[in-house]
Amino acid sequence: MSDEEEYSGDDPEFIKRQDQKRSDLDEQLKEYIMEWRKQRSKEEDELKKLKEKQAKRKVSRAEEEQRMAQRKKEEEERRQREVEEKKQRDIEEKRRRLEEAEKKRQAMLQAMKDKDKSKGPNFTIQKKEGFGVGTAAMERNKTKEQLEEEKKISLSFRIKPLEVDGLSGEKLRAKAQELWETIVRLETEKYDLEERQKRQDYDLKELKERQKQQLRHKALKKGLDPEALTGKYPPKIQVASKYERRVDTRSYDDKKKLFEGGFDNIYKEVIEKTWSERKDQFSGRQKSKLPKWFGERPGKRAGDPETPEGEEDAKVGAEEEELEEEEVEEKHVEVEEEEEEEEEEEEEEEEEEEEEEEEE
Known part of the structure; x- marks a missing residue:
């Protein structure tokens, strides 16, 4: 029985607790x-x-992107304008230099014409008598002191002394300024050339090092020594693949003999070796002899061996003797043919000598 069934219906305490x-x-x-x-x-x-922050951030980002795009556009326009201005300045500077050079050239030509009209040249070319190969060799074999002395004489003719006597202060300042600008220009050109040479030397060293590294990797891929391709002389031409160079341990002479027909020789050697082994095996076998009670075999002659194996050995020995005799005869024939050829050559030489004597 549960509590609800026990306290049911009319119990006020239960109802109060439930409420x-x-x-x-x-x-x-x-x-x-x-x-x-x-x-x-x-x-x-x-x-x-x-969401409000996100919307504000989107708006601010769009405004920032618009400002960045505008700034980038203005920067690009300014850069293009600077490039165009620089190009125009370079063109004008080049035109100005060309005009100045042309004016100087015209002035120099006019001065030379005036000088030619007023007086003759300030130098004389003396004709060297006997100028030839010997004189040219003497010119090349001059000592350092002689060349230095000739250089000083030549520079004394070419470089005119600086004449500043009688010039006013303004002209002296202008002359000094001109000389100073010349020195600055020459030093600037010298510095630029030195820096350019340094950069070129560095580039050459870097390119050589890159080439060396590439050649090392190439040599390693081919299975060669890393320094094989970086030497003074080029490497030998490889006539075999990387696999053959690592697996095939034969020398170059052996491979050359194979290429020149050595495979046939090797095949013959293998066949001869096989037959010689079989022959030794056959000759070394246990020979069977006829029993004594069997009696003499029919057809036996005096001096014949007791067994058929002995007869075979005798036949083999006779064949070998015949082969040796044939080889000796062939050698004799070859020697006789060589002697005949030598005699014919001697006779031809004698006939030629006689014909030459008759012609003389």
Whole structure:
């Protein structure tokens, strides 16, 4: 029996407790719903604020991108304008230099014409008598002191002394300024050339090092020594692949003999070796002899061996002797043919000598 069945119906205490429980549950539920609504409103407010921030950030980002694009456009226009201005300045500077050079050239030509009209040249070319290969060799074999002395004499003719006598202060300052600008220009050109030479030397060293590294990697890929391709002389041409060079350990002479027909010789050697082994095996076998009670075999002659194997050995020996005799005869024939050829050559030489004597 349960409590509800025990306290049922008319018990006021039970009804009061049930009402209290329901009211407590209702209050808890109301509190939970209020807390949930507060939390929900709080989350909605935060989400709304985040969305507003996101919208503001999008607007600010769009404005910033627009400003960056405008700034980039202005920078590009300014750069293009500077490039065009620089190009125009270079063209004008080049035109000005060409005009100045042309004016100087015209002035020099006019001065030379005036000088030619007023007087003759300030130097004389003396004709060297007997100028030839010997004189050119003497010119090349001059000592350092002689060349230095000739250089000083030549410079004394070419470089005119600085004439500043009788010049006013303004002209002296202008002359000094001109000389100073010349010195600055020459030093600037010298410095530029030195820096250019340094850069070129560095580039050459870097390129050589790169080439060396590439050749090392190439040699390693081919299975060669790393320094094989970086030497003074080029490497030998490889006639075999990387696999053959590592697996085939035969020397170059052996490979050359194979290429020149050595395979046939090797095949013959293998065949001869095989037959010689079989022959030794056959000759070394246990020879069977006829029993004594068997009697003499029919057809046996005086001096014949006792067994058929002995007859075979005798036949083999006779064949070998015949082969040796044939080889000796062939050698004799070859020697006789060589002697005949030598005699014919001697006779031809004698006939030619006689014909030459008759012609003389």
